[in-house]
Amino acid sequence: MPELPEVETVKRQLAKKIIGKTIIDIKINKQKQFQGNTNNILGKKIVKVERRAKYILITLKNNFCLLVHLKMTGQLIYVDKKGKYGGGHPIPPFNLKIPNKYTHIEIYFDDKSVLYYNDLRQFGWMKIVNLKELNKIFAKTGIEPLDGKFTLAIFTSLLAKKPKSKIKLFLMDQNVIAGIGNIYASEICFSAKVLPMRINNTLLNKEIKNLYIAIKSILQKAIKYQGTSANDYVTLQGIAGKYDKMLKVYNRKDGLCYYCKSKIKKIKLGQRGTYFCPNCQK
DNA sequence: TTTCCTGTTAGTGT
DNA sequence: AACACTAACAGGAA
Numbered sequence: 581m582p583e584l585p586e587v588e589t590v591k592r593q594l595a596k597k598i599i600g601k602t603i604i605d606i607k608i609n610k611q612k613q614f615q616g617n618t619n620n621i622l623g624k625k626i627v628k629v630e631r632r633a634k635y636i637l638i639t640l641k642n643n644f645c646l647l648v649h650l651k652m653t654g655q656l657i658y659v660d661k662k663g664k665y666g667g668g669h670p671i672p673p674f675n676l677k678i679p680n681k682y683t684h685i686e687i688y689f690d691d692k693s694v695l696y697y698n699d700l701r702q703f704g705w706m707k708i709v710n711l712k713e714l715n716k717i718f719a720k721t722g723i724e725p726l727d728g729k730f731t732l733a734i735f736t737s738l739l740a741k742k743p744k745s746k747i748k749l750f751l752m753d754q755n756v757i758a759g760i761g762n763i764y765a766s767e768i769c770f771s772a773k774v775l776p777m778r779i780n781n782t783l784l785n786k787e788i789k790n791l792y793i794a795i796k797s798i799l800q801k802a803i804k805y806q807g808t809s810a811n812d813y814v815t816l817q818g819i820a821g822k823y824d825k826m827l828k829v830y831n832r833k834d835g836l837c838y839y840c841k842s843k844i845k846k847i848k849l850g851q852r853g854t855y856f857c858p859n860c861q862k
Numbered sequence: 863t864t865t866c867c868t869g870t871t872a873g874t875g876t
Numbered sequence: 877a878a879c880a881c882t883a884a885c886a887g888g889a890a
Binding site for chain 1: 877887
């Protein structure tokens with residue numbers, strides 16, 4: 581569930597559940613997905629839960645931070661003492677048992693609640709870092725697109741710094757703008773009526789403005805709908821995010837454009853599936 | 863059965 | 877600078 585809106589959704593739900601709780605035990609079933617000394621967070625109280633780019637930052641009272649990246653299929657599932665699920669994406673309708681074979685890390689809190697880290701493909705990780713290491717990790721990370729500091733003027737100047745890049749790849753470059761992934765990049769280009777393979781320095785001012793507006797509005801709306809879950813991954817671990825039905829082009833190859841009825845096309849761009857309407861987008 | 867596809871990103875090579 | 881390719885891994889779809 582890994583782009584900005586999904587991570588933001590998890591973060592918000594998680595914050596409501598775990599702030600103020602103390603970590604009393606950690607069970608690591610897959611060592612390669614956990615780095616750092618657990619002694620730095622055991623017995624410590626959680627004071628903050630934040631998101632930066634596609635990372636979740638769980639800060640302890642001693643200023644150590646449990647940093648989480650979900651990568652492709654990572655998932656955080658919170659289970660309280662009544663056995664009810666919170667945090668992470670909503671619960672599977674068929675109540676897949678948790679923990680299960682994809683549960684690689686288990687974090688126990690002082691009130692008997694547990695945070696499970698599940699990850700089918702095992703690309704994600706948790707890492708205990710101090711503030712200095714945190715700063716180093718985010719040193720090159722791009723601007724937060726929903727931050728007030730991300731203005732049209734800033735966006736325009738960022739585009740000018742990568743004049744020859746294709747716009748969709750540019751939008752996905754985490755060192756330029758943080759948090760946009762493969763699904764929303766296609767959706768943003770469609771919303772702005774710009775073809776994903778357009779070269780940055782050919783974009784008209786009006787198109788730049790449309791892209792800028794699309795970035796903000798699509799991400800905000802996706803957060804409002806608690807993100808998107810796609811394909812088989814969903815049925816395994818959580819119900820579909822409600823933004824699924826809002827998608828206009830992603831995963832709609834050969835489907836008809838909702839606006840002009842043209843067939844949605846799929847191409848490869850930067851090795852990633854890229855969807856667009858050949859008629860609406862110029 | 864085999865091949866291709868999938869929400870990410872770090873590293874290397876051209 | 878920009879992009880291709882690889883690697884980490886599992887499983888659904890064709």
